[in-house]
Amino acid sequence: MTAASTRPAYAVAWRNAIFGVFSLNGFGAATWISRLPSIRDHLEISVAEVGLLIFGVSVGAIVGMLASSHVVHWLGERRVVHLFLAGCGVALIIVGVGATVLGSFAVVIAGFAIYGASTGICDVGMNVSGAGAERALGRNVMPWFHASWSLGTVTGAAVGAAAAWAGIDVALHLGLIGVLQVIGASLVIRWIPRDDALAEEQGIESKPGFRERMAIWLNPRTLLVGLLVLGMAFTEGSANDWIAIGFIDDRGFDNGQGAAVFGVFTVAMTIGRISGVPLLDRFGRVAVLRAAALAAAVGLAVVILVPVVPIAIAGVVLWGLGASLGFPVGMSAAADDPRTAAASVSAVATIGYAAFLIGPPLIGFVGEHVGVLNALWIVLVLIIIATLVIPAAREPQGHGTSQEKSGVSA
Numbered sequence: 391m392t393a394a395s396t397r398p399a400y401a402v403a404w405r406n407a408i409f410g411v412f413s414l415n416g417f418g419a420a421t422w423i424s425r426l427p428s429i430r431d432h433l434e435i436s437v438a439e440v441g442l443l444i445f446g447v448s449v450g451a452i453v454g455m456l457a458s459s460h461v462v463h464w465l466g467e468r469r470v471v472h473l474f475l476a477g478c479g480v481a482l483i484i485v486g487v488g489a490t491v492l493g494s495f496a497v498v499i500a501g502f503a504i505y506g507a508s509t510g511i512c513d514v515g516m517n518v519s520g521a522g523a524e525r526a527l528g529r530n531v532m533p534w535f536h537a538s539w540s541l542g543t544v545t546g547a548a549v550g551a552a553a554a555w556a557g558i559d560v561a562l563h564l565g566l567i568g569v570l571q572v573i574g575a576s577l578v579i580r581w582i583p584r585d586d587a588l589a590e591e592q593g594i595e596s597k598p599g600f601r602e603r604m605a606i607w608l609n610p611r612t613l614l615v616g617l618l619v620l621g622m623a624f625t626e627g628s629a630n631d632w633i634a635i636g637f638i639d640d641r642g643f644d645n646g647q648g649a650a651v652f653g654v655f656t657v658a659m660t661i662g663r664i665s666g667v668p669l670l671d672r673f674g675r676v677a678v679l680r681a682a683a684l685a686a687a688v689g690l691a692v693v694i695l696v697p698v699v700p701i702a703i704a705g706v707v708l709w710g711l712g713a714s715l716g717f718p719v720g721m722s723a724a725a726d727d728p729r730t731a732a733a734s735v736s737a738v739a740t741i742g743y744a745a746f747l748i749g750p751p752l753i754g755f756v757g758e759h760v761g762v763l764n765a766l767w768i769v770l771v772l773i774i775i776a777t778l779v780i781p782a783a784r785e786p787q788g789h790g791t792s793q794e795k796s797g798v799s800a
Contacts, residue, residue, distance in 0.1 A: 407581035416542025424550025441754020450506025458514035459736035470515035477508030479571030486564030521725035536718035537663030614782030616741030621776025622716020624745035658710025686712025
């Protein structure tokens with residue numbers, strides 16, 4: 391009997407809805423990232439102050455992550471995805487108005503904080519729901535969900551680059567995308583199953599209580615997987631936050647070219663995530679993650695050291711390919727136990743998002759003195775640390791590949 395014959399009828403629609411959620415979330419993230427140089431110009435702020443803006447996103451995300459397991463427990467995954475994906479759209483509108491209409495640093499950083507909190511909670515909700523869709527489908531598709539996030543960032547970066555080159559006002563650009571996210575959030579959740587119906591079907595009588603959810607933070611494997619995600623999130627996030635400005639300030643690119651370099655990175659991330667599933671099926675998490683970490687380290691070193699543009703762009707590609715799998719594989723590892731998946735994903739994501747809390751101001755501060763690209767040597771240290779704890783993400787004994795478990799041929 392194949393997985394196709396035993397999966398619930400709603401599984402494919404659920405999977406497709408999660409693809410949509412991840413894509414919309416990535417599109418929104420790339421929208422503000424691609425316009426960050428323009429926001430800097432409108433506000434007339436320094437590199438260090440840009441770091442503070444990103445710090446606002448990071449603080450909001452950490453707060454959201456810390457609260458996320460409890461919010462998911464109270465509201466359910468479906469409502470969490472709906473409310474907080476829409477919240478990301480509202481935050482984009484606030485950032486755009488604050489930057490070009492009001493010219494207010496305070497309004498922009500408040501908008502970024504709201505965006506961070508909304509995307510932090512939404513991130514946990516969509517990963518937990520994605521893990522549920524995986525179980526319903528009977529195969530591993532988490533990297534593809536994250537590939538759809540990357541595909542959303544590719545589209546968002548392309549639109550952002552075009553908007554920057556065309557001189558489109560930041561408030562208009564972010565406002566339109568914000569409205570799109572609010573509408574999209576209301577549409578995609580129609581195909582995400584209701585939490586009470588899922589619990590009844592799966593025979594789950596009760597969710598983990600507060601004490602059990604908090605006890606996840608004492609689980610050694612959870613902490614090590616969190617450290618892995620921390621290092622790889624820092625590797626990915628440093629590119630998201632600083633690659634455009636690094637090439638603008640240190641390589642003489644203009645704003646549109648800087649946004650295009652960010653687009654190259656996101657394309658590489660997308661390719662890495664799409665191709666990652668068959669590699670994980672064949673070689674397992676540990677071997678694939680080690681190869682990815684090596685690629686990220688080499689690519690990052692090339693970007694920092696080589697001023698020749700074509701070679702540096704090749705480094706960006708290698709960096710993106712290497713950074714592509716750390717976060718989704720970490721989420722899959724955190725969700726290996728279905729009962730505690732929400733609490734574990736929340737804990738691992740919170741640890742991982744600490745990279746976005748400490749990274750932007752640290753790189754901004756160092757970059758103010760030695761240049762943004764030179765400041766990225768800090769990232770290499772985090773890659774090494776992540777490499778050391780990769781074995782914590784190993785599949786549980788008897789886990790096997792998705793094809794082996796489901797009976798689906800490759």
